[in-house]
Amino acid sequence: MKKMLLIYIVIISIFMIYVFRYYSQQSEVNAWDSRGLQGDIAENYVMVTFQSGLEYWKSCLKGFEDGAEKLGVSVEYRGATQYDVQEQMTVLEQIIAKKPAGIALSAIDPAALTPMIDKAVAAGIPVVLFDADAPGSRAYSFLGTNNYNAGVTAAEKMAQLTSREGQVAIITLPGMQNHDERTKGFEDTVHERYPAMKVVKVADGKGDARVSRHEVEKLLKAYPDLAGIFVTEATGGTGVGEAAKAVPRSNPLKIISFDTNKGTLDMIGDGTISATMAQGTWNMGYWSLQYLFHLHHGLTVPAPTSAGEVSPLPVRVDTGISVVTRENVADYYAK
Template sequence: MKIKSLITALAAGMVLSTTAVKAEGNAFRCAEGETYYMNVMVSGVEYWFPVYEMFKQAAHSMGCKTAYTGTPEYDVNKQIASFDQVLAKKPAGILVHPMNSDPFIEPINRAVESGVPVVTFAADSPNSKRISYVTSDNNREGAYAADVIAKALGGKGEYGILENPGQDNHDKRVAAFIARMAEKYPDIKLVARAASNQDPTKAYNAVLTMAQAHPDLGALFMPEANSALGAAQAAQELGGKIKVMNADVNGKILDMIKQGQVYGAINPNQGMQGYMGFMLLFLAAHPDLIDPMNDYKRASYNPMGLPVVDNGFAVVTKDNADDFYWDAYLKRRGTKGIEE
């Protein structure tokens, strides 16, 4: 083929390819009024805000609408009631953080059976019919936190656990932390554990009690941020020798990390939870866009079903704490956050 003819053919092929991509791209748009909802408990907790920010960005880039919903209380029945209120609005899909796994099985199943896809994030309801689950690897988070604390203790010492029994992701973080310590650091002993249930006052009192019973207590781990507020206060009053390590951050925790009152925190990549959560929901709501080579048609299940998507996590210390402030993030992005 002559050079000129080859160039002409390639150009034609490029035009056809571009046209095809453009035509297919039009499918990735929402219909007028198509709305996706995010649902949480303790809706004022700062952790959710970056999740919704990127959930919203992904949706708006495709012409979709979003809404931030939930209950301000730490009450599974009230969260389920708010979930049901969302379902009554006939949403295109729901991204939910189920407070507890089993109570959400029936509401999620009811939603999916009615044609509304549900994706869980950060915490799961694995026995439900949810389409997918977006999370950081809670087992890796717990194990990594154990490595950080073990290094800080020099491989020897005593530690305590504050926990929130019954919340799937928290239980996994705690179990992984304890297992890692037992496996790799036999000279670091677990001497106390207490259920603080995300209550700073309970955490404060529990740490004082632990320290009285175990004067050599050198570290604490908790799977969330609220307990760390009380734990760090108690640790400071006890002389500042107890290293506090937690999961998740907020403005107060970041301030305390910078001041040395909290040793560090494991923080899931919240923005990716929201972004990937929306993409999974959209594709689950539009399964005609997907045609994998499997038996989904014969078996009658949504082809978008994925067991888990890992959004990754970061270790927050004095060195990088400034990168995790919500207000600075919102100002940089120029949005109104959950108010949009």
């Protein structure tokens, strides 16, 4: 009887060990097979901006975080709190000293930041730029909006809203390169593709709601049949919206604005603004993280070289424009 029990113990133990080993082996195989594209939670990727509290960056950071979550790595958000070159340089220096797995930077000033970017790359820290480029630097990639194409998209939307005819105007910030490009893309498209439309005026809204509102009032006096206005930045956009609200017309003015701050989205919701051009901010953050991850893990072809004459990654990425209207405005409120 005693012997029998001992045998039982041995048999049960062996069976248990067998079951245990079987499952533990299977789990190893699964872990290998199912690894996919994945990093380590100890890898730290840093996003660096300026005026770091701006609503605009939220969606960039969301993309960066979403990328990190998918790949199982960590992120950190840093930046100059003000529009201040020195402050951004100090922040960047602190980050480089900690040797992170990668840095995604929106460069406040290309000339001032290039030496620091090059120093980071020379130290083996991958750097990509998003939204604001530093073209002469050794950063591996730039991801941002092609502003000319954004103007083209705005013109196409305006043509659709105005049934391809009538006078339209632009309110912009003349002399600022990104705004000049948006203006030119809009003007060229109207001129080349829509013969029954005409850009009658390009006015300076100074990036200010009151100035932009006043410009619209002048425009509506000079061109009472004005069919639409494209305003190349958001603060002026809400001013244009207020002007249109104050002067109701039987055939409402079609307003196309830029970016997706809350004021703009609210005016799309109530029909004051017909559409706004949303930049691919989530894409900027998400693909920046992906690129840095690929550099950190040596997954690029070709591999980076110290001579720097190779392109391990796409060098310039147009993150695109999405048209926001009443139909999809709910998707654009910050979550």
